[in-house]
Every structure is written in C-alpha cells, then in structure tokens.
Amino acid sequence: DVKVTQSSRYLVKRTGEKVFLECVQDMDHENMFWYRQDPGLGLRLIYFSYDVKMKEKGDIPEGYSVSREKKERFSLILESASTNQTSMYLCASSLAGGPNTGELFFGEGSRLTVL
C-alpha cells in the first residue's frame, strides 16, 4: 500500500524556535509538496519539489524553507517559528508530470502549535 509518512503528528513549539517537519514517501514519486491547511482557507501550497535538490516556491513561501536531499524525503523548515504559523501541515507526493497526472498522495498531517 502506498504511503506518505509525516514523522510528527502533533508539535508544540515556542516563538523563535527552529522547527523541522519531515515527510517520507515510499512510492518512488518524483514530486513532493508541502501544503498548509487552515479553516476556511483550504490548502495553500508552501513549496514543492520536482526532483532531488530542486525546489520551487508555492503561494505562501515566506517564513519557510525546504530541503530535498533524497528522493523519498522532503523536509519543511521554519527558521524562526511565529504564532501565525500555527496550522496543519500536509505533505503530498505524485508521479512525474505534475499534479495534472491526477492524484496526490497525502500524509496524515502535522499539527503545529506555536506559543
């Protein structure tokens, strides 16, 4: 069964801390994505990657960075967490060809609270 695993389901951090959210997929997908989900706003794309060591900004990249050193792993980094980054973070992957191929596979999410 295909799987996208987000290592932390729930995190509580303090303002100014550095936060790492890890995502691993076992489907050999080329594409990986980080979304942020907030009530009433749907999902908003933070960053995505089409290949190892490649990254592109999404709609809301400010305050975030990413790392993709291996094909199966895509990390989201908050250099200095702020309270407005309290949210649910969803990782997803898909086959090459981009999201038009039809299906993103999502992890179960990481709920981050910044105090």
Add this chain to the structure above:
Amino acid sequence: AQSVTQLDSHVSVSEGTPVLLRCNYSSSYSPSLFWYVQHPNKGLQLLLKYTSAATLVKGINGFEAEFKKSETSFHLTKPSAHMSDAAEYFCVVSERGGGNKLTFGTGTQLKVEL
C-alpha cells in the same frame, strides 16, 4: 488565472438521502478537476478526477461528478448518503498548460445524520 469556489461551507443530510456538494471553477485553459475527501485527523484522498474524457466521472464510494463547461461547474453527487461519508470535501482545479499548479477550494464539511 484559475480559481475554484465551493458554494457551501457546510452541508447536512440524512442517511439514505442524496448528497450534492457544489463547485464552480474559473480557468484560462482547459482544466483538470478533482474532488478529494478528508476524514477527521486524516490526510486527503482522491475521490475522482476529470481530465477531458467523459464529462460524467465516477469515483470511489458511489460518488460521481459531472463536468459542465457551460456552467463552469463540477458538482459532486451521491444518490444515498452513508454515515461514513461524513468528512470534508475539497474541489480542486488544475490548468493544463498552467504550470501544473493545483488550486484547492475552501472545503465543504458534510454532516450525515441518522
């Protein structure tokens, strides 16, 4: 530019009655359209997709959606709701030729009552 509007943030139905979740889209190119479902504390799962083949698309769990270009709509339907259908549903648009970018709607929370 592309956008998607889910016309209802909450829908409540009785078990065994039909479900209708409404979605309108805007796209400069020929769109691909998707419906995803998210059960509580879970990630999103693809229900169905339209990519320019048949305009009536059948998905998992008895759901289907019809692409209507003249109305720029892609409403999700199911003839008979089940308690397990209670979840949040997202309509998603992607423009072919638009850089493979997905745009998500704000979601419709479906409640199914006995």
